[in-house]
Amino acid sequence: MLQEEVRLNSSFASRRGFWLFPLLVVGAGLLATALAAELTAGVPYREVLLGLHFSFLFYGLFTGGLAFFGSDFLERIFGHYALVTSLPETQPLSYRRVMGIYFCKELLFYALFTFAPLTLGALLGTSWSFIVPGRMLRLMASLLPSFCAGLAGAFLVASLYRRSLYAAVAGGGTLLLVLGALLASDGLPQLAWYLDGSPPLPLGWGLALLPALAAALLVGEFHEQALPPVQGYREQYRETLASSEWSRRWAVPAVVAKERLDLQRSRTGIKMVFSFAVPLMMLVFVNWFLDRGLPLEVEFNTIFWGVMVGFFGTMLYSWLNTMDDSSFYATLPLQVPDLVRARLVLFGTVTWWIPALFMGLIALLSRELRLLPLAIFVMAAVGLYIVSYTAWITGLRTNSSLYDATIFARFFLVSVPPMVLLAILSMALEQALPVVMVALSFTCLVLLLATQLFYGRIEHRWAGEEFD
Amino acid sequence: MRDVSFSVERGDFFGLLGPNGAGKTTLLKVLTGQIRATSGEAEVLGLPVAQQPLEVRSRAGIVPEQSTPPSFLTPREVLELVVAVRGCEVDVEWWLEFFEFEEAEGRICRTLSRGQRQKVLLAAAFIAQPEVLFLDEPFINLDPLVQAKVRDWLSEYVAGGGTVFLNTHMLENAERLCNRAAIIHRGRIRSLIELEQLRSQGTTLEALFHEMVA
Numbered sequence: 001m002l003q004e005e006v007r008l009n010s011s012f013a014s015r016r017g018f019w020l021f022p023l024l025v026v027g028a029g030l031l032a033t034a035l036a037a038e039l040t041a042g043v044p045y046r047e048v049l050l051g052l053h054f055s056f057l058f059y060g061l062f063t064g065g066l067a068f069f070g071s072d073f074l075e076r077i078f079g080h081y082a083l084v085t086s087l088p089e090t091q092p093l094s095y096r097r098v099m100g101i102y103f104c105k106e107l108l109f110y111a112l113f114t115f116a117p118l119t120l121g122a123l124l125g126t127s128w129s130f131i132v133p134g135r136m137l138r139l140m141a142s143l144l145p146s147f148c149a150g151l152a153g154a155f156l157v158a159s160l161y162r163r164s165l166y167a168a169v170a171g172g173g174t175l176l177l178v179l180g181a182l183l184a185s186d187g188l189p190q191l192a193w194y195l196d197g198s199p200p201l202p203l204g205w206g207l208a209l210l211p212a213l214a215a216a217l218l219v220g221e222f223h224e225q226a227l228p229p230v231q232g233y234r235e236q237y238r239e240t241l242a243s244s245e246w247s248r249r250w251a252v253p254a255v256v257a258k259e260r261l262d263l264q265r266s267r268t269g270i271k272m273v274f275s276f277a278v279p280l281m282m283l284v285f286v287n288w289f290l291d292r293g294l295p296l297e298v299e300f301n302t303i304f305w306g307v308m309v310g311f312f313g314t315m316l317y318s319w320l321n322t323m324d325d326s327s328f329y330a331t332l333p334l335q336v337p338d339l340v341r342a343r344l345v346l347f348g349t350v351t352w353w354i355p356a357l358f359m360g361l362i363a364l365l366s367r368e369l370r371l372l373p374l375a376i377f378v379m380a381a382v383g384l385y386i387v388s389y390t391a392w393i394t395g396l397r398t399n400s401s402l403y404d405a406t407i408f409a410r411f412f413l414v415s416v417p418p419m420v421l422l423a424i425l426s427m428a429l430e431q432a433l434p435v436v437m438v439a440l441s442f443t444c445l446v447l448l449l450a451t452q453l454f455y456g457r458i459e460h461r462w463a464g465e466e467f468d
Numbered sequence: 469m470r471d472v473s474f475s476v477e478r479g480d481f482f483g484l485l486g487p488n489g490a491g492k493t494t495l496l497k498v499l500t501g502q503i504r505a506t507s508g509e510a511e512v513l514g515l516p517v518a519q520q521p522l523e524v525r526s527r528a529g530i531v532p533e534q535s536t537p538p539s540f541l542t543p544r545e546v547l548e549l550v551v552a553v554r555g556c557e558v559d560v561e562w563w564l565e566f567f568e569f570e571e572a573e574g575r576i577c578r579t580l581s582r583g584q585r586q587k588v589l590l591a592a593a594f595i596a597q598p599e600v601l602f603l604d605e606p607f608i609n610l611d612p613l614v615q616a617k618v619r620d621w622l623s624e625y626v627a628g629g630g631t632v633f634l635n636t637h638m639l640e641n642a643e644r645l646c647n648r649a650a651i652i653h654r655g656r657i658r659s660l661i662e663l664e665q666l667r668s669q670g671t672t673l674e675a676l677f678h679e680m681v682a
Contacts (some may be wrong), residue, residue, distance in 0.1 A: 186661055232574070236543035254552035258538060258545075264539040265576060304585045324539045331535075331592065332553045333526035464521070465501060 001084050001105040020405030021116035029121025033136065034128040049195070052139075053146045054186055057179070058282060060150020063110060064158070070132055088221075100216040103155050107148055115144055117162040142194035145204040152212035159215035175211070237261060247349075252334065259342050260350060262323040272319050272354055279312055280358060302359070302368040303426035303440070306375035307419055309355045309362075310382025314415075316351045317343065317387045318398040326396055327468040336462040340391050344455070353377055371429075374440065378422060381444035381451075388454040389414050395462045418447060469494060469655040472508070476648070481622070481632045483646035485639065485673070487681055491655040492635040493533050496604050499633065500530050513599055526554065529593035533604035534636070537588040539578035540609065543569045546588050547595055554596045563591045566617070583609040590618060594625075601625070604635040619645060643673045649682045 032039070036078045040048045040126060088095050119140045126133045161168035183187055190204030241257040283300075319345040329339055359379055363372040393410060394401035401407050422443055429436045469491045474481040486492050499510055501521025508516040512524045537546050543553040547560045564570070577585055586609045592603060601622075607615050622645060626632055636642055642649060643663070651659045658680040666673065669676045 089617065187511065232542070232545075234544065234574075241548070254549055257552075258549050260543060262538070262540045263546070325536060326662045327532065327535050328538050328592075330500075330588075331525070331530040331532060332550065333522045334553060335522060464504070 001101060002109060004084055005105060005109050015359070016406075017168070018403060018405075021403060021408070023051075024409065025066030025114055025117040026121035026124070028033055028184055029118040030125040031121075033122045033125025033131060035132060036125075036129050046195070049139075049191055052143060053191055056143045056146040057150040060147040060152075061154050062146060062150070064106070064151040064154025080466050090354040095219045095221055096216050099155070099159060100212075103152070103215065104213045105156075105226045106151060110147070110151070111144065113141075115140065115147070124182050138194055141201065142190040142204070145190045145201070145208040146188065149208035149211070149456075150206070152208055152210070152215065155215040156211040156218075162219055192233070232261070242424045246315065247345045251345045252338050254339055255329075255334065255342040256345050259320070259323070259339075259346050259381045263320070263350065268323050269351070269354075272316055272351060275315050275319065276309075276312055276354055276358060279315075280308070283308055301426055301429060302363045302366055302371040302375040303429060304423055305362045305366075306359060306377075306379040307382055307422045307426065309358050310379040311386055311415065313347070313355060313379075314386045314390045316354065317347050317390055319349070320346055321396050330467045336395055336465045336467060337459045338459050340395055340462060340468070344387065344391055348384070355383065374437070378426075378440060378444055381447045382419065382422065384451045385418070385447040385454075386415055388451045388458075392454045392457050392461055395465065396467070397460075418443065471506075472652075472655075472657050473648055474657060474660060476631065476633060477629050478647050479626060479629060481626045481634065481640040481646045483634045483636060483649035484652060485600060485636060485642055485649055485677060486652040487637060490652045492637075492652060493604055495652070496602055496633070496635050497517075499524075500528060500602050527599045529596060529598040531593045531601070531603045531606045532588050533608070535589065536576045536585055538594065540576050542574055542576055543567075543572050543580075543588045543591070546592055548597055550592045556596045558595055558597070560595070563595050566621075567591050567614070578636045581609075583611060583614070586610055587614065594621070598630075600631040600633065602633045603681075605637075606634070607636070607638060607641055615641075639674050639677060649673065649678060653681050 027299050079140050084098075087093050088098055119137070122140065123133050125131075126136050156175065157168050157172045157459055160171040188204065189199050189207060190198060190201060193204060212364045237257060238259055241254060244253040244256040244260065247253055247256045283305075326339060356376065357380075359372065363369050363375065390398055390411065393407055402411065422440065425440050425443070469612055472491075472495065484492050484495065494503070498505045499512055499517060501517045501524050504518055513527055515523050515527075517524050537543075538549070541549065544560060544564060547563055551558055551560060564573075567590070569584075569587070569591075572580055577588055580588070586606075590606060593603070606618065610618065619641070622632060632645075634642065634646065647663055649663060650657050651661070651663045659676065661673070661676065663673065666676065
């Protein structure tokens with residue numbers, strides 16, 4: 001399974017890019033440790049640790065999320081994919097056993113691929129930091145069970161989903177309650193072990209592995225397929241095609257129509273909403289955490305949230321690339337840029353309501369409805385900029401391409417500086433309103449010009465490339 | 469692939485035969501512009517494939533091996549998509565009836581059996597009545613009745629001036645349908661055959677295949 005995982009991941013992007021990723025993580029660990037004093041200035045020590053633990057817990061939930069979508073996800077983007085996890089279909093192996101082994105593989109893979117390089121980088125970084133290497137090792141040892149807890153939680157939800165959606169929702173809800181209780185009580189066993197030496201670390205591991213054990217025991221041996229429902233109605237494609245004619249200037253209407261039906265019938269929209277909600281909740285948590293920890297209050301206004309929501313637009317584009325296997329298009333007189341453009345049209349016209357809905361909610365809850373029009377303009381500019389760049393550099397393989405360290409680094413360098421600038425401007429809004437408004441508008445116009453540039457390069461980059 | 473050199477004339481029913489992993493699918497993908505050859509030239513209908521892959525695919529019908537039709541479209545919608553992309557005026561109903569999709573009306577392709585999905589791929593390739601058909605293991609997963617139907621249709625298509633390039637390792641179908649064939653093994657063409665000549669020599673395609681490949 002481990003060998004399969006390495007081959008699968010390195011097939012997503014180049015082998016060189018895949019193996020560069022741990023180097024990137026070493027660098028990140030080194031920098032974070034070397035700058036630890038500056039990054040955590042004024043924040044109580046316990047708050048910093050709590051933030052780290054919950055960050056790793058969410059990271060585990062995120063990586064385990066692939067287990068939630070599992071073979072469905074892989075089959076959609078890669079066609080029929082036969083992995084070792086499907087062996088119980090033909091071999092005398094139980095799904096329970098395979099689920100348990102799969103979990104162990106995931107934990108080992110991320111421990112070797114992420115934790116080990118991160119620890120190495122952090123240890124190297126202690127040379128420029130106040131942190132003692134032994135203490136850093138102890139910290140990393142305490143963070144791994146938190147990651148494991150997140151991973152195990154995602155596996156539990158996946159296992160319950162195999163039985164029924166209601167079981168998955170109930171299980172997910174219970175997990176959230178437990179997390180909330182841990183947050184309210186301000187303690188995780190592994191955090192307490194790191195600070196005070198007790199309780200013993202195995203307790204933290206035990207609690208973290210409990211959901212994984214439950215996941216393995218609860219996974220059903222049979223996956224009952226519901227009777228296939230009748231989809232849509234006879235004229236649906238033709239009507240969708242007719243209503244997509246306006247897009248002829250930018251894309252092939254027949255492809256836009258097909259992608260619209262895919263979006264609707266695959267229920268990817270629901271997943272898009274959830275994938276938006278999770279990182280935004282993380283940001284809310286960070287905002288609350290900074291509020292508690294810093295002597296100065298940092299208030300993120302609606303404009304700031306507009307920048308963030310625009311950035312997360314890249315996730316919507318990435319979801320559009322996971323709806324279905326695109327190899328069928330290779331049998332038609334079409335090229336990859338035709339499909340990329342169709343999905344960009346869909347992003348701009350059909351999925352816009354998700355970020356707009358979030359922006360409306362944020363403005364309402366913050367009582368900043370007066371900032372909503374500007375925030376939406378910022379959100380749209382950032383979103384179009386990020387997504388057009390993502391489309392240019394990743395084409396149809398957004399998720400897998402970002403595993404390539406070189407592509408990830410380019411994405412980082414293009415996306416982060418303008419976002420940081422806009423975030424800083426948003427925070428200065430109240431102090432110098434006219435100047436900031438001009439600066440924000442100018443920055444957004446520059447982003448929109450860059451969007452045109454990236455969009456124009458899609459044809460050159462992806463013409464002649466394979467669909468699969 | 470190495471030293472692959474052959475030609476197929478208009479009106480030929482050409483079979484590319486070979487064991488698993490011989491290079492049949494790779495060659496077909498090169499001919500249809502899905503992948504680029506590292507060296508050499510390929511022309512289809514007088515068009516250089518590497519430079520004009522879109523033009524080649526606009527005049528060819530392709531049935532890929534191990535591929536699936538769009539998961540979330542019904543068979544009817546897949547054919548409507550193909551017709552819309554190719555800009556042709558054809559009777560979708562006729563093809564739905566030909567491949568007996570009445571039971572699958574309203575069901576998206578991912579809920580269909582493999583054989584039904586294969587029929588969708590065949591219909592999508594045949595519907596535009598292209599000048600040339602590239603078929604990669606087209607009979608896979610089809611029941612004997614549908615296989616017979618498809619064979620009859622292909623024979624009529626070629627008799628009407630069409631050209632077929634058939635990849636298969638099912639020699640009985642090749643023997644029935646093809647007038648010319650090539651045997652490929654480990655990326656090289658081992659033999660170019662006129663089937664009429666073969667029959668006149670009192671030998672079979674299977675015997676020759678075994679001799680070339682074994």
